[in-house]
Amino acid sequence: MIAEIEQTTLxxxxxxxxxxxxxxxxxxxxxxxxxxxxxxxxxxxxxEAIFNALKRDLNxxxxxxxxxEVGIVYEELNFAIKHLKKWMxxxxxxxxxxxxxxxxxxxxxxxxxxxxxxxxxxxxxxLINPLIGAIAGGNCTILKPSELAPATAVIIEKIIRExxxxxxxxxxxxxxxxVIPDMMNNHRFDLVFFTGSxxxxxxxxxxxxxxxxxxxxxxxxxxxCIVDKEVDLNNAAKRIVWGKFTNAGQTxxxxxxxxxxxxxxxxxxxxxxxxxxxxxTDSPSQGDYGSIINNRRFDTLKKYLDQGNIICGGQTNEExxxxxxxxxxxxxxxxxxxxxxxxxxxxxxxxxxxxxxTFELIKQNPNPLAFYLFTKxxxxxxxxINKLPFGGGCINNTLIHLGNPKVPFGGVGNSGIGNYHxxxxxxxxxxxxxxxxxxxxxxxxxQYAPFKDKLKML
Ligand code: NAD
Numbered sequence: 001m002i003a004e005i006e007q008t009t010l011x012x013x014x015x016x017x018x019x020x021x022x023x024x025x026x027x028x029x030x031x032x033x034x035x036x037x038x039x040x041x042x043x044x045x046x047x048e049a050i051f052n053a054l055k056r057d058l059n060x061x062x063x064x065x066x067x068x069e070v071g072i073v074y075e076e077l078n079f080a081i082k083h084l085k086k087w088m089x090x091x092x093x094x095x096x097x098x099x100x101x102x103x104x105x106x107x108x109x110x111x112x113x114x115x116x117x118x119x120x121x122x123x124x125x126x127l128i129n130p131l132i133g134a135i136a137g138g139n140c141t142i143l144k145p146s147e148l149a150p151a152t153a154v155i156i157e158k159i160i161r162e163x164x165x166x167x168x169x170x171x172x173x174x175x176x177x178x179v180i181p182d183m184m185n186n187h188r189f190d191l192v193f194f195t196g197s198x199x200x201x202x203x204x205x206x207x208x209x210x211x212x213x214x215x216x217x218x219x220x221x222x223x224x225c226i227v228d229k230e231v232d233l234n235n236a237a238k239r240i241v242w243g244k245f246t247n248a249g250q251t252x253x254x255x256x257x258x259x260x261x262x263x264x265x266x267x268x269x270x271x272x273x274x275x276x277x278x279x280x281t282d283s284p285s286q287g288d289y290g291s292i293i294n295n296r297r298f299d300t301l302k303k304y305l306d307q308g309n310i311i312c313g314g315q316t317n318e319e320x321x322x323x324x325x326x327x328x329x330x331x332x333x334x335x336x337x338x339x340x341x342x343x344x345x346x347x348x349x350x351x352x353x354x355x356x357x358t359f360e361l362i363k364q365n366p367n368p369l370a371f372y373l374f375t376k377x378x379x380x381x382x383x384x385i386n387k388l389p390f391g392g393g394c395i396n397n398t399l400i401h402l403g404n405p406k407v408p409f410g411g412v413g414n415s416g417i418g419n420y421h422x423x424x425x426x427x428x429x430x431x432x433x434x435x436x437x438x439x440x441x442x443x444x445x446x447q448y449a450p451f452k453d454k455l456k457m458l
Contacts, residue, residue: 010172010182010183010186010187011186011187013142013166013170013172014113014142014183014187016166016167017113017140017141017142017166017167017168017170018112018113018140019167020140020165020167020168021110021112021113021139021140025168026110026138026139026140026168027110027138029084029085029088031138032084032088032135032136032138033081033084033085035135035164035168036077036080036081036084036132036135036136037081038163038164039077039128039131039132039135039163040074040077040078040081042159042162042163043070043073043074043077043128043159046155046158046159047070049155049158050065050069050070050124050152050155051065051066051070052151053124053149053151053152053154053155054069054123054124054151054152056151057120057123057149057150057151057152057293058120058121058123058149058247058248058250058290058291058293059289059290059291060247060290061288063288064246064247064288064290065124068122068125068246068247069122069124069125070124070125072125072129072403073124073125073128073129073132075403075405076129076132076405076421076422076425077132079405079422080132080133080135080136080422080425080426083422083423084136084426087108087136087423087426088108090105090106090107090108091105091106091432092104092105092106093105093106095436099436099438100442100444101438101439101441101442102436102437102438102439103436103437104434104435104436104437105434105435105437106432106433106434106435107432107433107434107435108137108426108430108431108432108433109430109431109432109433110137110138110139110429110430110431111137111139111190111191111214111429111430111431112139112140112189112190112191113139113140113141113142113189113190114134114139114140114141114142114189114190114191114192114193114429115141115142115144115183115184115189115191115192115193116130116131116134116141116142116143116144116193117144117176117180117192117193117194117195117196117204118130118143118144118145118146118195118196119146119148119195119196119197119252120146120148120149120293121247121250121251121252121293121343122247122251123145123146123149123152123153123156124152124156126195126218127143127145127156128156129420129421129425130193130195130420130425130428130429131143131169132425133420133425133426133428133429134193134429135169136425136426136429137425137426137428137429137430138430139190139191139429140167140168140169141168141169141170142169142170142171142172142183142189143156143160143169143170143171143172144171144172144173144174144176144179144180144183145157145171145173146176147173147174147175147176148293148294149293153171153173156171157171157173176196176200180204180207181203181207184204184207184208184211184213185207185210188211188213189213190213190214191213191214191215191216191428191429192204192208192213192214192215192216193215193216193218193420193428193429194215194216194217194218195218195219195252196218196219196220197219197220197341198219198220198221198341198414198415201217201219201416204217205217205417215417215418216410216416216417216418216419216420216428217411217416217417217418218252218409218410218411218416218418218420219252219369219411219414219415219416220252220341220343220369220415221256221341221365221367221368221369221411221414221415222256222257222338222341222342222365222368223253223254223255223256223368223369223370223371223372223390223393224255224256224257224259224358224361224362224368224371224372225240225243225255225256225257225258225259225371225372225373225374225398226258226259226260226352226358226372226373226374226375226384227240227258227259227260227261227264227268227374228261228373228374228375228376228377228380229261229263229264230375230376230377230380231261231264231374231375231376232374232376232396233264233267233268233271234271235374235396236268236271236374236396237268237271237272237274237275238271238275239374239396239397239398240255240258240272240347240372240374240398241272241275241276241279241325242275242279242398242399243255243372243397243398243399244325244345244347244398245276245279245280245289245325245345246290246399247290248289248290248291248292248323248344248345249325249342249343249344249345249346249347250290250292250293250343250344251399252343252369252370253369253370253391253392253398253399253401253402254343254370254398254399255347255370255372255398256341256342256368257338257342257347257348257349257350258347258348258349258350259349259350259351259352259357259358259361260349260350260351260352261351261352261353262351262352262353265349265351268349269311269327269349272312272327272347273311273312273327276312276313276325280325284322284324284325285317285320285322285324289325291320291321291322292321292322292323292344293321294321295318295321297343297344298316298318298321298323300340300344301323301342301344301345301346302316302323303336304328304336304337304342304344304346305323305326305328305346307328307331307332307335307336307337308328308329308330308331308332308335308337308348309328309329309330310326310327310328311327311328311329311349312325312326312327313325313326313327313345313346314326314328323344323345323346324345325345325347326345326346326347327347327349328346328347328348328349329348329349329350331348331350333361333364338364338365339364339365355380355383355384359387359388362388366389366413366414367389367390367391367411367412367413367414367415368390368391368415369390369391369392369411369415369416370390370391370392370393370394370399370401371384371388371390371392371393372393372394372395372397372398373393373394373395373396374395374396375395375396381395389412389413390412390415391409391410391411391412391415391416392407392408392409392410402421404421404422405421405422405423406422406423407421407422408420408421408424409421409424410424
């Protein structure tokens with residue numbers, strides 16, 4: 001009975017959004033711009049509450065919450081506000097002479113009513129950033145936050161409720177495994193934008209296929225990090241420690257495992273240890289270091305600690321959901337640690353003698369979401385960039401490629417379908433509609449029957 005009532009409420013919400021979209025209310029530049037500005041204002045007014053929620057869900061320090069969540073959203077909002085008019089303008093390509101006297105244009109159509117589903121690890125920005133694309137694109141949106149970051153889910157719902165009517169943007173809460181199939185099997189969306197794990201990505205794609213609903217899938221996987229022999233090792237260590245242990249390793253683009261040239265391994269290990277202590281002190285649980293999201297994830301991660309020899313770290317505290325930044329070696333390629341996406345503060349390290357060995361190792365988990373290479377050698381850089389399929393990545397850094405709104409962010413193969421950020425978000429939430437317009441003052445008539453000798457005229 002309860003499920004039936006929920007279904008009716010959901011059904012009426014979705015039809016309200018469809019009706020609102022069909023009214024044309026979301027189409028104009030002025031409307032979209034105003035909504036983006038309203039969203040920015042609402043986030044500003046709720047900034048402290050967002051920080052508190054992220055602290056509760058993931059023990060994130062305010063600075064980290066700003067840098068990796070709220071600040072990223074402001075950047076995207078500012079970028080969209082600045083460029084929206086240009087993005088909306090039809091593109092006018094040239095038209096072949098054979099179609100004379102005609103001109104062509106590509107109109108950017110909104111998709112309609114879209115569903116955005118987010119994970120728990122960056123629970124604010126991974127829901128709100130796609131929403132910026134949806135608003136810029138002129139769509140109506142249902143947002144599904146992660147139930148595993150409940151404090152953030154509550155503040156998001158409050159912001160959305162206070163800023164938009166439900167016929168335009170609404171939040172639906174609950175266990176994804178129940179709520180999403182209810183929505184996707186019983187209703188049709190014009191796009192499902194999903195960020196989350198690979199197995200759930202498959203389930204989303206399957207449900208979407210039944211209704212020919214387009215999907216964008218932002219998934220995960222194992223992102224390799226290579227440290228070459230010709231390298232600024234100090235910088236490499238600092239940036240790897242930052243990229244791996246931010247948010248306690250619970251970052252989709254975190255370096256998952258490390259491959260270092262055998263001649264630099266020991267030095268790198270010493271520097272990594274040094275930076276772990278420098279960033280997080282001798283007792284990271286007391287410092288600016290995150291916690292594991294829940295007991296289930298804690299148990300999974302704790303088991304990984306037995307799958308190799310711990311070089312440093314390895315301390316745990318279940319009550320605090322704490323696992324210290326850990327470097328681990330002698331890990332078997334058959335172990336879960338090297339087959340699952342780690343998604344926690346445990347970094348396996350391998351040494352290599354030739355680049356071929358690194359390609360072999362990466363082949364075990366191909367098409368990573370991110371790839372990181374530390375090298376001073378341009379030929380080495382080109383070797384990996386040309387040969388390796390990966391979503392995106394950095395040379396001599398980690399994570400920060402996703403901070404540039406002028407480049408697309410997305411995966412390849414198992415790590416995802418489609419991309420977004422900046423103008424790519426606008427493109428993700430719109431469809432190119434081609435129009436050819438012919439003048440009436442001339443008609444060559446060549447295409448009409450009877451054809452007789454017309455072939456000779458071509
Ligand atoms: P998840 O796939 O378990 O959950 C993501 C969302 O899907 C949640 O809102 C959840 O409620 C919903 N969901 C869960 N089970 C479902 C089901 N059976 N059917 C429909 N919906 C369901 O992922 P997670 O644990 O929240 O997040 C971690 C994963 O997300 C990691 O694999 C990580 O790499 C990936 N991730 C990817 C990106 C990216 O941008 N590519 C960013 C962050 C996280």
